[in-house]
Amino acid sequence: MLNAVGDIIHASCSCPAGSGPSCTCKPTAALCYALEEVFVLPEDLPSCTDKLEAWNKPRQIKLAAVPVFDIEFT
Known part of the structure; x- marks a missing residue:
């Protein structure tokens, strides 16, 4: 809950740490x-x-296209 200036005056949550006004x-x-x-x-x-x-806008190509068989996976 907020007051007229936008300060939080009350908050709650369903978790164990979120119960109560603090x-x-x-x-x-x-x-x-x-x-x-x-x-x-x-x-x-x-x-x-x-x-x-x-x-x-198209992306700038940074790598040349290569066949998948030429790629080395490590």
Whole structure:
């Protein structure tokens, strides 16, 4: 549960360490860090829609194609 400013005032989880108002479990801590990363962004950080399309650009080929029989597996 959060207050009006966004501070956590109560948390609980179904694991043994997460019971009670002072929830001290890893899943709750991970959730808090994830929420902070999503909602507390620096102003100078561009959003994903500020960039040009990058998903349809071909990759740069770094290795030449060779037959599978020529590859040495160790």
